[in-house]
Amino acid sequence: MKRLTAATLLTLTLGCYxxxxxPAFAGESGHADHAVILLYHHVADDTPVSTSISEEDFKxxxxxxxxxxxxxxxxxxxxxxLQNDEWLPDKTIAITFDDAYTSVFTNAWPELQRRxxxxxxxxxxxxxxxxPTTYMSWSQLERLKNAGVxxxxxxxxxxxxxxxxxxxxxxxxxxxxxxxxxxxxQQQLGxxxxxxxxxxxxxxxxxxxxxxxxxxxxxxxxxGAISAxxxxxxxxxxxxxxxxxxxxxxxxAINSRPLPVKAEPANGRVLxxxxxxxxxxxxxxQAVADGxxxxxxxxxxxxxxxxxxxxxxxNRHFQIKLTDITSAGRHKINCTLPDPKHQGAxxxxxxxxxKPQDAGEWYQQ
Ligand SMILES: [Zn+2]
Numbered sequence: 001m002k003r004l005t006a007a008t009l010l011t012l013t014l015g016c017y018x019x020x021x022x023p024a025f026a027g028e029s030g031h032a033d034h035a036v037i038l039l040y041h042h043v044a045d046d047t048p049v050s051t052s053i054s055e056e057d058f059k060x061x062x063x064x065x066x067x068x069x070x071x072x073x074x075x076x077x078x079x080x081x082l083q084n085d086e087w088l089p090d091k092t093i094a095i096t097f098d099d100a101y102t103s104v105f106t107n108a109w110p111e112l113q114r115r116x117x118x119x120x121x122x123x124x125x126x127x128x129x130x131x132p133t134t135y136m137s138w139s140q141l142e143r144l145k146n147a148g149v150x151x152x153x154x155x156x157x158x159x160x161x162x163x164x165x166x167x168x169x170x171x172x173x174x175x176x177x178x179x180x181x182x183x184x185x186q187q188q189l190g191x192x193x194x195x196x197x198x199x200x201x202x203x204x205x206x207x208x209x210x211x212x213x214x215x216x217x218x219x220x221x222x223x224g225a226i227s228a229x230x231x232x233x234x235x236x237x238x239x240x241x242x243x244x245x246x247x248x249x250x251x252x253a254i255n256s257r258p259l260p261v262k263a264e265p266a267n268g269r270v271l272x273x274x275x276x277x278x279x280x281x282x283x284x285x286q287a288v289a290d291g292x293x294x295x296x297x298x299x300x301x302x303x304x305x306x307x308x309x310x311x312x313x314x315n316r317h318f319q320i321k322l323t324d325i326t327s328a329g330r331h332k333i334n335c336t337l338p339d340p341k342h343q344g345a346x347x348x349x350x351x352x353x354x355k356p357q358d359a360g361e362w363y364q365q
Pocket of ligand 1: 098154158198
């Protein structure tokens with residue numbers, strides 16, 4: 001892995017914050033091969049709880065990031081560094097918002113701007129200006145863009161993209177939906193972007209292929225840190241909001257490191273509606289930098305309402321059996337391994353599984 005030179009790091013700093021390099025950029029502390037992306041939706045007290053963080057709690061989180069010495073860098077800078085096998089500063093994070101909600105403009109932006117923190121807004125273009133109290137207008141987005149905020153593609157329609165994926169026109173419709181969003185961003189804001197966030201964080205290998213063919217970087221809503229080893233068509237982000245809006249949850253997220261895992265079948269799977277069990281084989285890579293030699297503390301947790309058994313199969317292989325998958329919706333398997341060098345920190349990997357309703361109809365949330 002190449003190291004960013006001190007000059008490059010300084011330029012990076014100057015480009016995103018202010019003229020004072022932080023201690024890490026001055027070479028006093030380390031560099032990292034990973035970063036963490038945070039995902040927010042609403043920053044408000046009167047929006048749906050599960051996807052919201054209050055203004056007060058948001059400020060508390062930003063204070064916490066500063067106090068703990070985390071560096072917020074632009075998402076594309078982080079992705080570029082990892083793709084080019086370059087070091088990142090230690091404690092690097094990105095801040096992202098999905099859906100371009102009005103509260104990001106009114107409540108989050110002033111706080112972020114005051115602190116000179118970069119962030120990305122993923123825009124589902126059909127919603128813009130459709131409900132002015134809920135979504136930003138194009139002129140508000142233009143103000144963000146002109147202030148240096150990065151704009152990403154979140155599809156035009158914000159549909160559940162895997163719905164009807166067995167029909168002949170599925171791939172074409174999905175390509176058009178993504179392309180339409182790209183055209184709106186270009187026409188309205190003059191923005192061309194490689195950054196694409198899957199609506200609802202739902203993806204499967206066929207959709208990942210479409211994203212890869214379009215030259216896009218895909219972002220999900222499954223938890224985990226990112227590194228050069230992680231699939232760039234399904235980069236994890238830690239959702240922050242609702243029950244996951246506390247500082248302790250934030251701490252867990254920002255201190256996490258990527259657990260390199262190869263899964264069979266590959267991540268992002270749609271389960272048949274009649275199936276209530278799922279089997280997964282995983283291999284944990286050797287590339288856990290200065291990580292533990294032993295995987296004995298590896299633990300995997302299912303989503304609520306399902307049961308999970310983890311069986312060691314030798315030579316870093318494990319079998320995961322998930323049963324009692326009765327409810328339709330998104331299910332996640334989270335696997336963690338304590339980081340022996342950092343108290344309370346975990347290597348983290350998660351797997352997305354989706355189950356349509358009994359009649360094969362896609363669930364609504
Ligand atoms: Zn969304």
